[in-house]
Amino acid sequence: MSERTAPALDTVKRAEGTPEERQPYAELGMKRDEYDRVREILGRRPTSSELAIYSVMWSEHCSYKSSKVHLRQFGTKAPKSEALLVGMGENAGVVDVGDGWAATFKIESHNHPSYVEPHQGAATGVGGIVRDIMSMGARPVAVMDALRFGGADQADTRRVLPGVVEGISHYGNCLGLPNIGGEVVFDPCYIGNPLVNALCVGLLRKDQIKLATAPGPGNKVVLFGALTGPDGIGGASVLASATFEDESQAKRPSVQVGDPFMEKLLIECCLELYQADVVVGIQDLGAAGVSCATTELAAKGTGGMDVQLDLVPLRDPSLRPEEILMSESQERMMAVVTPDDIDAFMAICAKWDIPATVIGEVTDSGRLVMTWYGETIVDIPPGTAADEGPVYERPFAEPAGQAALNAASATELPRPEDLRATLLQLLGSPNLASKEWVTSQYDRYVRGNTVLAQPADAGVLRISEAMPGAEETTRGIALATDGNGRYARLDPYAGAQLALSEAYRNVAVTGATPLAVTNCLNFGSPEDPEVMWQFAEAVRGLADACKALGVPVTGGNVSFYNQTGSTAIHPTPVVGVLGVIDDVAKRVRSGFTGEGDRVVLLGETREELGGSEWAHVAHGHLGGLPPAADLEAERALALVLTEAASRGLLTGSHDLSDGGLAIALAEACLARGVGCTVSLPGDDAFVDLFSESSARALVTVAPESFDAFAELCGAHEVPCYGLGTTGGVSLTVEDVLEIPVAELREVHTGTLPAIFG
């Protein structure tokens, strides 16, 4: 091992004197014109520290440079919503949930790190999104995860899945946040690019929202939480090395390592800081670490900030300023505090054993100035890094094979004779099988406010006991995430709308009214026009659907470059919907809850098998068109479900989605081991059972409530079919099939343990 040679400190003064010095902008992922633009902004070449800041802040991940022009639709098409308190552009959106309370929620990807190092990649994904929620002034109250893996039988899935689940389990459980829902989906398209999308929801008083801003010259800038180490700095090492060929830094980890214990302390510490009202502005340190926090805080505040970078407390004292600026060490936050409050701030940090250091001060200079042992190494207008990154209108074009794909309809596929065997085949297939192997590794009970959790359609939490001072409210919040990559592959516009429709419906079946949306848009490379077309179509579809359903997008995240070589994943927009239920005690439980209830199918069933679970499992087929997204029908269905719940008409409910009515019936039986006897409404049993038409739900109604319920459906023009009655020990579809619930259970629960141990 060779000794590290400390490169000369690249000061602003030195940069002025050495305009021709070669700089590794390309190694840092910057294009020549982007580098030239930095030179133009500064009127000189950037110092290596400045280059570090611009390179990370202008990266795709931080600047949304390829997606921005499309994402604007979420704003321009946003429906009017009185519930929206904070929209896109902050760390997370905030929604009014009534009685003086607000909820903040967001979903974010941690896909690439989870492939490289599944455990830490997934763990730090949870940690990052939780800090986003904390930085809004909220107490995080629950998490959920939308996961996509390669085929369940593919070797690498057995490496990635257990690691990801263990990472989420360990980090989330140690943090004391209940994991109340999410998804686990398998498809070979994700084999080299698993998707780990983590969602967190928090609660706060609606008049106590915190923002990422640094106003007030003279206010102190405090870095608190974990020490800064060489985590996730990837490209920064080329800047900190004496030469570009110096390999001494090459073995540094590019995946961050999480410390959930520190994060738990950080949560309690932040809440106490908010309680004491000693925080003017706050920002979590995520991607791009100190670079991002300082530039964004300064840009949104008075406009200037002086930082003594050498004061940043380090885990590795050999770190160079460029590395400190790019380090993605976890469990760190940055706050702006008035000089009067700084002692109180420090005392609270000390109580929680949280290291806290004043590293700078807010100024009105309009410049972000950083020094390193007295020498100026950064002097930039912060907005140019935070907000004025490059914007690309990347070319897009419908994929060459799209028309052929859409022409390969699933209606021509051979239909099964034995529908009993088909139901069992689907129920035991990895995507529809019980996910208990995964979810039993998550604590769903901690904090004692979990009303519904997986495998319920949506997670539901009560508010009254979750927050001090909330005792009077009867309200609860509901959350669901959904996404179907196969639908989006067939039609990204409809696929995104169907993802929203399903999450919206899943919230409504619990009795909650859907209010707002977060999304995680997982796609291949934006430099591929065909991928860009998928992205543009999906965003357009989602924005249109949000408008139609009256639920605004409050924030989210874009993950590009989910591809191996030239093969991209299915376009996978994952959509999270937050809803509110006025009286959480009236929540509707998932599935059959007792004997003798009427089983009712809501919504219209058409022959829609394109992209269906049946086509996938029985034929390995993907072609044709996905089910039609019928947003008007979704809206009417949700109105029926929420009104019926508030009037106490429903004894149970379940949405219809993957696998259609057949799987919904099976899952409803499995929920509590209650069987049913039903007959099918249409004349084609196969289509009735396995079509995946949207805007449908299965509910149960006490016999004496049936007439009132049918009348409600009529008023909203929602088709309503009485199928039969709950009870017995079998799922019986008259003249078609009969399966004991015990057999359903064996098939449903056996699959994942058989694969993953």
Place this chain on the structure above:
Amino acid sequence: MSAARVGVVTFPGTLDDQDAARAVRYAGGEAVPLWHADPDLKGVDAVFLPGGFSYGDYLRCGAISRFAPLMEELIPAAKAGLPVLGTCNGFQILCEAHLLPGALMRNAGLHYVCRDQGIRVESTATPWTSDFAEGQELVLPIKHGEGRYVADEATLSALEASGRVVFRYSGGNPNGSLNDIAGICNEAGNIVGLMPHPEHALEDLTGAPSTDGRGFFTSILKKLVNA
């Protein structure tokens, strides 16, 4: 008459303290927060050590917590008869502090397990279980990665012979605990530790699909009020 006061201990990394305090409150008692760094039991009548990952549990679970300043007060008080209940991490801490024998090891399946678990009450001769019937079957959540109870043979025999196995898993052993042990007590019976979480089984609306956890808190409060 003032309500019985039950202390709820918070270590850094304790997670179920809010649930524990709620359980005490629902049963009619006063929950008194006790802070790990403050060696003061505040005159409480009983103590609840809730679950979590105290100090991150990066060493053996509970190995650091037992040295907390508060424990310097709690250990002698418990030995002198103060009723103490430890659940999950609290049970682990009681074992590390040698207030209860044996140890909790990594689950046999090597995974963290969260599920609604059948539990059989084996002893009602403790202040925390007197409201149950012997042999009563409960459903309580378990949620732990290190809950496999182990002890040497002599200790196990002594526990069994003296009726100090307070709870046993029924309907399947979730973690490989010896003799299906889910919870035990000390010789005097005032100190009880168990892996399941009664504080998550209090209400129909939330938590586990049972309200079987209430019995723990009604037991201790009756005991304290009648004392």
